[in-house]
Amino acid sequence: MMNKPNYEELLKRVTFLEKELAEKAHLEETLRETVLMSQDILEKAADGICVCHNIREKPYVKFTHWNPRMIGITGYTMEEINKLGWYQTMYPDPEVQKRAIERMAKMREGDDIQAEEWMITTKSGQKRPLSMSTSIVKEENGKVHILAVIQDITERKNAEEALRNSEEKFRFLAEKMVDIVWTTNLDFQTTYVSPSIKNVLGFTPEERKRQSLEEMITPESLAKVQLMFVRELQRDEEGTVDPDRSVTIEVEYYRKDGSTVWLENIVKAIRDPGGAVVGMHGVSRDISARKQTEDTLRESESRYKSLFKNNHSVMLLIDPDSADIVDANPAAICYYGWSLEELTAMKITDINILAEGHVFQEIEKAKSEERRRFIFQHRLSNGDIRDVEVYSGPIELHGQKLLYSIIHDITDRIQAEEALKWELAVSSSLSKLYIPLISHDSTIEDTTNTILDEAMHLTGSKHGYVSSVDPNTGDNVGHTLTEMLNGQCAVTESNTRIAFAMGKDGFYGGLWGHALDTR
Template sequence: MATKRRKTPALRPVRNKKEDPDSLSAERIRKSEQKTDLQKRIKDTRKESEYLYHDLSHNFPALVCEFLPDSTLTYVNRAYCEYFGMTEEELIGRAFLDLIPEVAREGVKTQYLSLTPQNATKVYNHQVIRNGEIFWHEWHDRAFFDAQGKALKFQSIGFDITERKQAEKTLRESENMYRTLFNRSVEGIYLHDLEGRILDANQMACRQSGYTKDELLKRTVFDLHPDNTDRTGIVGQWKRWDPEQRFTFEATHRRKDGTPFPVEVSTGKIHYEDKEILLAIVRDITERKKISEALKSSEEKFRFLAEKMGDIVWTLDLNLKTTYVSPSVTKVLGFTPEERKAQAAEEIMTPESLAHVKEILTREILRETARDADPDRSINVEVAYYHKNGSTIWLENSIKALRDASGTLTGIYGVSRDISERKRAEEQIRKDLEEKTILLKEIHHRVKNNLTVISSLLNLQVKKIKTKQQAIEAFGESRDRVFAMALVHEKLYQSENFAHVDMHSYLNDMVRQLSSIYRISGNIRLRLEIENAVIDLNRAIPCALILNELITNAFKHAFPPDRSGEISMVFRPCGNEAYELIVSDDGIGLPAGFDPESSDSLGLHLIRLLTVQINGECTIGRDRGTSFRIRFPRNP
């Protein structure tokens, strides 16, 4: 059993009861003076430290400031002043939040006010405004608190990171562009490590292989051509490859469903995420293989077809000198094959086409140095050739490269087809489209003008209406006038020419329609002498309205009930300069003393106005009834 230790009492100083009171008082004074002196030295040291801190921070290259919780600046260093282009006096007492874009101010205030005595520092990025421009800064904030934990002030050190932000943005854009090009490539692209494990694949690779991207990322490139059994040897070759080397070879890949297809693979080492991997570009050459095999097995058949076909087959060297041309060149361009082979390029095609062909050839020769250049690519180009008779013939050329056994470009070959008819058709389509565009605008203009004419006619008609009967008659007359205008447009749009009206067809239809409206009886004969004539729309509408007024006037007033007679209408050219329009009847004639010039009849008023509009002259005859003879020039 453990023994319990006794607690040792604390030692206390023993005061000498016989000490002198004056001695004790002197000691207290001495200690008080020592304490005061110590406090003064501490205060001086603190002032010296603060002075040293401000001296250091004032010359510090970064931006240094101190501010109160309400963001009022209480200290700024020289770099801060120089950066914002203001003096210390201008900045002290100002809210530093004013130097921050308005949309970001609340966020910045939340950041520094979130500091606590336990977590008194923070690093964050925000924008500032300098000379009206936005810049990015990284700010290191520190808060100072009193004994109760209340924030007294904040100290902040800032670094301009605008260039870094721009670099990050450029990097993101570059990565996005790479990803876009990667996925939109027309060839399959694989990234795989030196063991063959697939790290990435684009959309074309998925389409070629039939696997989804997730499925490919769980496989190796050896799964795509399982017939290759020497995996160890291939991996060894990959590891020995120089990063500058590029290799192109043909292989057979196998799709997910097991079907094989030929490919051309271009591959080499690249650095990716600080390690060496392989980039493989896979081109499906199924079609090229088929063409190659077909060419090899049917070279003679091809030559036979080339000799017999209607299109021109030809080959050129790199100086655009003809080395072969099929006999069909004679049928298309008039030259014999021997004549064509003796011609220089300048004698074969127009200067514009020659410049275009040279530009294409130069571009394609430069492409030969590119690693991704398809050696089997083809180009379609339209060229204007000279015919032997001096005319120009347009041919569409399908062009491909001629290569020697090593794949070096030695010339070009192609097939040319006469597209002159197509060119003429395209030109006609272009002209038709222009005409239709103009016509559409013209239609809008015509509709507006016709509506204006109708509105004006109705306004004139309204002034004449006094009774209900007059209103009914006015509606009938307005109907006839609108019909006359509408019939012009009907004839216009039924014709191939949208700018002129066939008056022979128009006048026959108009008289027939008005005869039906006014129910002309058999005792009134109609005699029409209408010669073939075509007039432009701008005068067809006034002529139509004039004829409507004259014919309806004859129908309504020339023949009282039970009286027979004849109405005659003549429209004919007068030489090469004018047209003549005559409407006459052998009816009761104009009333005695009636003066057409001073008459307030709306119909006669319209006839006078419209005759002036077409620069015509109107003559009224009174012999054996009434006749109106209007003569107007053919050209406006």
């Protein structure tokens, strides 16, 4: 017969039981908190997360978990998708549906999906690209339970398409240009040259990149270029010149067949973020015809009338002291729209829209041969204002010292150059934005800061903010500062430079690339 426990033994047992109960309660509370936290994470995840398993009858797959983001991506609730079927709704095309079913079967055998791209049809009928990744959670009684993480990659695809379009536009402009666009490093090694070099000099871009400067230009021009480069670097060190200035220089180039041709080069420095020169970029134009015209005019006054009157280029003779237009060739009469009598009764200051004093300053530069190339805007008889490139220099005709001016309309060229610069800038910005937009490591703040920096670079403005764009309508969400301050957006920095628009579903949506310039 067992002895009854004494008081001390009973007290020990009670104490032990109380301790066990306390530990069990603590474990249950910890487990409950962990479950709640896991549920909270799943409910608030930016990507769609779902769990499903195979079933024998239609619709062949059943979902047991379907977070709110899945509703945002597909438009369907879990109850609707279990009733209508994942394959049947997401892939209405029979061929695509068959391919999806086959892929799911392989997945259940262990061939996980890793960031595969699939195009689904949402409840609204919209086509939406997704990136899917899956893994097997468990297997029981012939059922394979699969966890799927689904990401809407519409914005990434739009960014990729925009980048492709931008590159195509740039390539079109570069290939169609008559002038040669190029860049070099500080060793004068070509790093880029447009395809137009083949038409002008006979070399392919690949051949050009392998050539040294000595192989490109004549010895006289080589010395001229090197002297210009050293002089401009010295001016940079003095700090008294515009770092964004351009320099015009005429250079004699070798063609592939051994002949030479004169090209006019408008050159600018390429600088690093600190302002140091790291290379050069320029535009080169064949000026053989103009050089020939200039040389011929200088060679003989007797040939002046034929060259001047019959030349297809617009030409004017100007008295540098009074700015009177002394003569105009038929091309000038046709271009400006005034008769010869009307033109020769005018002054160049009546055509050039610069202030009269400024025009005389430029005339003085041409007269002294300090400069020969000028960019002006000229007024036509119909009131149109056109951008013109003027080559002007002194000539003595019948004992009178005049300026002869050859005028080229460059309005279309300037517009094309501006378009090319813009496309280059946008293409560069899009290429910089591509990685942060698709990277899982980039935060919202990182992505937004990158976009704002690129927007500031493109617009030249330090003011702006970011708003969300509804991917379905293209409308801005919270696109004014008032709306932001009223709580429609969450301002994450005290200076309100960065703001994130929150959608109705409580998530940050759209491409944070809609930067509005407020300058």
